[in-house]
Amino acid sequence: MNIENFNISSKADFSSHKKTKEKLRKIKPKxxxxxxxxxxxxxxxxxxxxxxxxxxxxTSPIFIQTDIDRLAKVFRMKTSAFIDTYLFRDDEGDYVLKSSPCPFLNTDNTCFVYEERPKACREYPHTNRKNMHGILNLTLQNTLVCPAVNEIFKDFSKEFRK
Structure with a gap:
């Protein structure tokens, strides 16, 4: 996967994906x-x-309290020390990583804390969940991050042209 090419092409596709998102809004939720x-x-x-x-x-996942507690235990840290070391509160008041790339990402793209990873990481890119209507804006943004989501939108765009 050539990330530089993906970043360029996903940005080029974005305006088309916005139109696709509006068409998706008209589809029944189920x-x-x-x-x-x-x-x-x-x-x-x-x-x-x-x-x-x-x-x-x-990008950073949102860390909910159970994620923080679980990972603090993995690192044998107090919850407050884990937060001070790795997290900060964003504009919405959610805990997110202080830096990217993720400090738990290994050089081979595996996750050092995979079995204990945050809920948001387990569910990413959120394209196989219920209530997609509720997260279409997030999913559109994820076309800029995840090649699979970008391809999903490309496929939907082709379907709508038929």
Whole structure:
């Protein structure tokens, strides 16, 4: 996966993806969820996250309290020390990483804390969940981060042209 090429092409595709998002808003919620789930499954048969890890290199998950407590225990730290070492509160008041790439990302794109990773990491890129209507804006933004999400939007765009 050539991340530089992906970054350029995903930005070029973004305005088209915005139009696709507006068309997706008109689809019934259950139908939209099924469309995304099917597209998610198809993309992740082809894409191996370990060849990319762009999400881990460029963005931060939101850490909920159970994530913080669990990871503090892994590192044998007090919760407050874990927060002071790795996290800060963003503009919305959520705990996120102080820096990127993720400090838990290994050089081979594996995750040092994979079994204990935050809930947001477990669920990323969120394209196989219920209530896709509620996260279409986030999913659109994820087309700039995740090649699989970008491909899903490209496929949906082709469907709408038919």
């Amino acid at each position: 139908t939209l969820d099924m469309m995304f789930e099917k597209a998610h499954d198809e993309q992740f048969k082809q894409i191996d996250c370990l060849t990319c890890a762009n999400c881990c290199k460029t």
